[in-house]
Amino acid sequence: MPCTVTVGGFFGDEGKGKVIAYLAKNDNISIAVRGGVGPNAGHTFVYGGKTHKVRMLPSAVLNLPTKLLIGAGVLIDTEILLDEVKTFAAHNRTLVDRQCGIIEKAHIEKDQGTYLKNRIGTTGSGTGPANADRALRTLRLAKDVHDLSQYIEDVSNSINHALDKNESILVEGTQGTFLSLFHGIYPYVTSRDVCASSICSDVGIGPKRVEEVLVIFKAYVTRVGEGPLDNEVNKEEVGRLGWAEFGSVTGRQRRASPFDMQLAKKAISLNSATQLAVTKLDVLFPESAGVRKFEKLPTESKKFIENIEAETGLKVSLVGTGADVDDIIDRRAMK
Ligand code: IMP
Ligand code: MG
Numbered sequence: 001m002p003c004t005v006t007v008g009g010f011f012g013d014e015g016k017g018k019v020i021a022y023l024a025k026n027d028n029i030s031i032a033v034r035g036g037v038g039p040n041a042g043h044t045f046v047y048g049g050k051t052h053k054v055r056m057l058p059s060a061v062l063n064l065p066t067k068l069l070i071g072a073g074v075l076i077d078t079e080i081l082l083d084e085v086k087t088f089a090a091h092n093r094t095l096v097d098r099q100c101g102i103i104e105k106a107h108i109e110k111d112q113g114t115y116l117k118n119r120i121g122t123t124g125s126g127t128g129p130a131n132a133d134r135a136l137r138t139l140r141l142a143k144d145v146h147d148l149s150q151y152i153e154d155v156s157n158s159i160n161h162a163l164d165k166n167e168s169i170l171v172e173g174t175q176g177t178f179l180s181l182f183h184g185i186y187p188y189v190t191s192r193d194v195c196a197s198s199i200c201s202d203v204g205i206g207p208k209r210v211e212e213v214l215v216i217f218k219a220y221v222t223r224v225g226e227g228p229l230d231n232e233v234n235k236e237e238v239g240r241l242g243w244a245e246f247g248s249v250t251g252r253q254r255r256a257s258p259f260d261m262q263l264a265k266k267a268i269s270l271n272s273a274t275q276l277a278v279t280k281l282d283v284l285f286p287e288s289a290g291v292r293k294f295e296k297l298p299t300e301s302k303k304f305i306e307n308i309e310a311e312t313g314l315k316v317s318l319v320g321t322g323a324d325v326d327d328i329i330d331r332r333a334m335k
Pocket of ligand 2: 012013041042043044248
């Protein structure tokens with residue numbers, strides 16, 4: 001699979017970080033490249049009992065041979081990026097496109113305003129106001145930031161050259177389909193489109209370069225911030241079901257609802273999915289926790305996955321059964 005794009009199928013927080021960390025480790029990925037909005041996304045993965053989080057670097061960060069790139073469409077918070085580069089000792093593997101936009105203090109302050117913070121419920125990370133300045137063509141770019149000079153690269157060029165050599169590239173989308181500025185539930189959306197085509201554009205590849213579009217769902221739906229959520233379950237019930245989650249960027253409790261097949265179908269069509277992943281199956285079916293072979297899943301949990309396949313006509317090729325990067329059923333060989 002030389003080029004795979006991964007995107008979230010619901011409202012973000014589908015467990016993309018874990019799936020990407022697994023693929024990087026398992027598939028001999030030479031380049032992981034991040035698209036999407038910017039540090040408003042927090043991707044989490046657990047490896048060897050330790051929880052890691054990235055807001056700027058690709059989630060492949062623990063896989064040492066993998067180069068870590070950030071595409072031109074992504075906004076950079078310089079402080080957060082440099083901090084992550086240090087934490088993961090990624091100095092020699094990190095490359096940032098020269099045209100990435102830069103989030104300044106003033107953007108973060110603007111993102112705390114009543115409309116954005118309270119009415120929309122943004123993450124407050126400054127991404128919306130920075131993208132507004134980008135549209136106005138006043139935003140500073142990465143090539144003009146001294147502290148980033150050692151990481152600057154033409155990312156689109158690097159990826160296209162690597163693909164010419166048939167190297168494996170993993171393109172990491174952030175947020176989720178229904179947070180798209182174009183296709184989500186406006187105005188309760190993020191500041192850009194975040195569907196697969198935009199993620200490709202962020203990193204500078206055309207649609208013909210992509211072999212697989214992996215759309216990632218969670219076994220139930222969550223969303224943070226304001227906006228509609230069909231069949232929303234009340235907070236008490238969320239706790240009882242074991243669905244309580246807290247935002248990795250803001251710490252806010254996520255709202256939740258059961259798996260939504262209609263939304264899933266819409267996400268599949270918006271992204272032209274070629275395969276699916278479903279994470280956190282163990283939260284719905286505790287007996288499936290830690291299972292790594294599909295045949296070993298209890299009947300109900302197997303039926304849940306098979307029903308998604310029957311309804312969508314696509315293979316659920318990866319199934320998450322626990323927090324650890326390796327708690328996954330990889331069914332790709334069965335294609
Ligand atoms: P913003 O992207 O910070 O402007 O926030 C706009 C909306 O998108 C809010 O509802 C946020 O909670 C949501 N959002 C943005 N990024 C993420 C993410 O990575 N995961 C989940 N929700 C997100
Ligand atoms: Mg997240």
